[in-house]
Amino acid sequence: MKKLFRYSSIALLSALLCSCSQGAIKYEDEAYIKELNWRENFLVCHLGDLHVSSSTNLEKQFNYYKKAVYSFNNEKPDVIILNGDNFMNSNKECVRKTLEFFNSLEIPFAFGYGNHDLQSMHSPDYIDNLLRNLQYALYADTPNDDVYGRSNVAINIKDNGVSKYQIYLIDSNSYLRSEYDCIHQDQIDWYERMVLATNGYDEAPSNITKDTFTKSMIFTHIPTKEFKEAYDNYLARYEGKEKPIINGDEYVDMREGVSCSPYDTNLMDYINKYKSTVMIGANHDHVNNTDFWYKSEGSDWDLRLIYGQKAGFSCYFDEDNIGASFYQLYDSPKKSKHGNDLYFNDIKMYVPYEGEAKIIWQNELA
Amino acid sequence: MAKRISLNIKDNKILRILLISVIYVVVSLSTFIAVKIFFPIISNFGLNSISIIPGFLTYIMPLFIFFMVILYIHTSTINNKRMILLILGLVITLFGVFGIIMAAILMGVVYEGNTIVGNTTPIFPLDVLLINILYLLLGISLLVFKHIDKKNDIISPIMTKKISNKKFVLLGFYLPFSMYFFGQCLWGFMYIFEGYWSPNWYGVMPAYFLFALMTVGLIFFVNYVHDDKHNKNRLALISLLSTFLYLVIFGIWFLIAIFVNPYLVPESMQWEFEILYSISYPYGLLVIVLWVLIPLIYYFAKTIRNIRKEKTNR
Numbered sequence: 001m002k003k004l005f006r007y008s009s010i011a012l013l014s015a016l017l018c019s020c021s022q023g024a025i026k027y028e029d030e031a032y033i034k035e036l037n038w039r040e041n042f043l044v045c046h047l048g049d050l051h052v053s054s055s056t057n058l059e060k061q062f063n064y065y066k067k068a069v070y071s072f073n074n075e076k077p078d079v080i081i082l083n084g085d086n087f088m089n090s091n092k093e094c095v096r097k098t099l100e101f102f103n104s105l106e107i108p109f110a111f112g113y114g115n116h117d118l119q120s121m122h123s124p125d126y127i128d129n130l131l132r133n134l135q136y137a138l139y140a141d142t143p144n145d146d147v148y149g150r151s152n153v154a155i156n157i158k159d160n161g162v163s164k165y166q167i168y169l170i171d172s173n174s175y176l177r178s179e180y181d182c183i184h185q186d187q188i189d190w191y192e193r194m195v196l197a198t199n200g201y202d203e204a205p206s207n208i209t210k211d212t213f214t215k216s217m218i219f220t221h222i223p224t225k226e227f228k229e230a231y232d233n234y235l236a237r238y239e240g241k242e243k244p245i246i247n248g249d250e251y252v253d254m255r256e257g258v259s260c261s262p263y264d265t266n267l268m269d270y271i272n273k274y275k276s277t278v279m280i281g282a283n284h285d286h287v288n289n290t291d292f293w294y295k296s297e298g299s300d301w302d303l304r305l306i307y308g309q310k311a312g313f314s315c316y317f318d319e320d321n322i323g324a325s326f327y328q329l330y331d332s333p334k335k336s337k338h339g340n341d342l343y344f345n346d347i348k349m350y351v352p353y354e355g356e357a358k359i360i361w362q363n364e365l366a
Numbered sequence: 367m368a369k370r371i372s373l374n375i376k377d378n379k380i381l382r383i384l385l386i387s388v389i390y391v392v393v394s395l396s397t398f399i400a401v402k403i404f405f406p407i408i409s410n411f412g413l414n415s416i417s418i419i420p421g422f423l424t425y426i427m428p429l430f431i432f433f434m435v436i437l438y439i440h441t442s443t444i445n446n447k448r449m450i451l452l453i454l455g456l457v458i459t460l461f462g463v464f465g466i467i468m469a470a471i472l473m474g475v476v477y478e479g480n481t482i483v484g485n486t487t488p489i490f491p492l493d494v495l496l497i498n499i500l501y502l503l504l505g506i507s508l509l510v511f512k513h514i515d516k517k518n519d520i521i522s523p524i525m526t527k528k529i530s531n532k533k534f535v536l537l538g539f540y541l542p543f544s545m546y547f548f549g550q551c552l553w554g555f556m557y558i559f560e561g562y563w564s565p566n567w568y569g570v571m572p573a574y575f576l577f578a579l580m581t582v583g584l585i586f587f588v589n590y591v592h593d594d595k596h597n598k599n600r601l602a603l604i605s606l607l608s609t610f611l612y613l614v615i616f617g618i619w620f621l622i623a624i625f626v627n628p629y630l631v632p633e634s635m636q637w638e639f640e641i642l643y644s645i646s647y648p649y650g651l652l653v654i655v656l657w658v659l660i661p662l663i664y665y666f667a668k669t670i671r672n673i674r675k676e677k678t679n680r
Binding site: 051054056091093094119120121126173175177181313315316 | 403405407409410411414415476478480484485486488553557560561562563564628629633634637643647
């Protein structure tokens with residue numbers, strides 16, 4: 001009995017000590033950067049909240065996703081962004097088949113984690129292990145890195161070696177003590193690193209204008225606090241009046257509140273500083289569909305806050321509000337009909353299971 | 367002359383324990399799979415229920431059968447045993463028929479002719495069909511062979527001690543939860559080398575040992591149900607104290623892990639604590655600890671009382 005107790009104590013102690021030896025790895029910037037080729041009107045397809053579960057009729061859903069991906073003028077997009085909550089209560093089989101399906105479309109795709117993606121019958125590393133081996137997955141293979149979160153990746157869109165645009169996926173993480181977690185400071189520092197690296201800078205230049213850095217988009221699953229602020233401003237603006245869905249270049253179809261993290265981050269400070277990011281794309285609140293034009297206090301930088309369309313029937317949804325969001329990227333701004341500088345065209349597609357897809361709304365050029 | 371080891375389950379206690387252990391493992395895994403299959407009904411607000419319910423019912427059925435077997439074991443009269451076999455046979459037969467019909471609908475209508483879609487389980491819905499055929503055969507066998515007598519009753523009066531309704535209801539409540547978490551524990555250990563516990567394995571490991579301890583709690587609960595006055599009190603005391611020690615060690619270990627990394631549950635244990643994962647405070651741990659502790663404390667008190675009675679009677 002004594003011997004057993006002694007040996008088991010040693011074993012437990014060793015296990016505990018081993019756990020203390022885990023450390024994070026600092027990767028080179030290049031490890032996070034994936035490259036795509038630019039073309040005129042580069043098309044980004046934004047899908048979110050797929051919520052594939054073990055009960056999902058995969059064949060039916062895959063047909064739907066393919067329809068959604070090609071819903072804008074039957075045009076093949078240049079990249080697909082799966083912006084979180086792609087899986088929930090799923091299993092290995094469903095996860096594998098879904099990722100292989102997207103790979104089979106032969107379109108580069110980036111996988112962003114949401115708060116539910118790890119809530120499935122597989123190890124936390126399973127999705128990463130699959131993405132690592134898929135030809136079209138834009139996956140940053142940086143295990144045990146010093147940046148929090150799993151889906152932090154920078155996509156640099158280049159034309160003959162010249163950066164035209166970037167897309168950043170930043171893991172919005174999941175929960176912290178019964179609240180939604182937020183983007184961590186090390187992720188924001190990572191974002192800064194990537195903005196500098198993709199634009200060829202070692203450190204921030206002294207005089208930054210709106211033309212210093214190429215334009216970029218951030219995709220993160222859980223909306224940031226700025227979404228809530230923008231919505232509050234919108235409500236205040238139209239208090240006591242009928243709230244329009246379309247107002248100039250702004251589109252606001254909010255059918256539920258903003259479920260963001262209560263924790264503060266200074267991501268907006270960095271966005272305002274570098275004037276690279278023109279849009280944050282979020283999902284998470286399934287029935288919201290927006291294109292807010294947002295300016296933080298004291299800043300002259302316009303940031304568009306976009307809730308992407310929920311893709312498909314799963315979890316909760318509104319039947320008339322499912323589909324995909326598309327963005328046509330411009331390497332130099334175009335004037336909208338309402339006089340704003342558009343760095344991309346936001347196209348919201350309604351994609352039903354049966355029947356034709358149609359454009360709900362898009363920006364109007366001058 | 368060496369003692370002959372009987373392979374008759376009536377006479378060989380070790381064989382009985384082995385058999386019950388194997389059955390417990392199988393039923394635990396089955397219960398665990400059933401609950402995991404069921405969860406998308408909740409998360410999808412009832413959507414696609416038709417593809418979930420047949421699988422869920424198929425895999426939860428062993429738990430019902432197990433429970434009925436326990437009832438059978440604790441029934442002393444042959445007539446009552448026959449009644450149980452009749453009910454069990456009828457239920458399983460009807461269930462089997464229903465399951466086969468559901469499987470046919472799934473294959474023919476929902477999945478448009480596909481026998482294996484593989485979303486719920488790797489061979490779904492073919493597994494629903496095959497398992498329900500087994501249920502049908504089992505049910506029919508029970509109906510045919512329900513006319514047992516003392517000679518044919520294979521489990522006979524090993525544990526024919528009658529238990530009160532209250533205890534039986536409590537067992538019915540305690541059993542599924544213990545089995546579910548034991549199934550969870552087995553599942554995690556089966557895939558341990560696939561990195562199942564990464565990256566927070568140092569925190570996940572104690573949780574899995576706690577899941578296993580919930581079955582130990584059940585063992586003590588079963589002893590409580592049996593209220594065996596002839597147990598070896600000192601041995602019982604040692605096993606109680608050892609269990610309590612393990613509970614404390616793994617509980618504190620898990621608690622420390624959560625406080626060292628408040629993201630541990632959201633990062634690595636979202637599907638282990640389905641309902642509680644978004645709450646980083648260790649409510650899940652508390653539930654497990656209480657689940658093990660309550661029968662432990664009760665049985666500890668009874669054992670102490672028995673020891674004192676023993677001393678008084680000497």
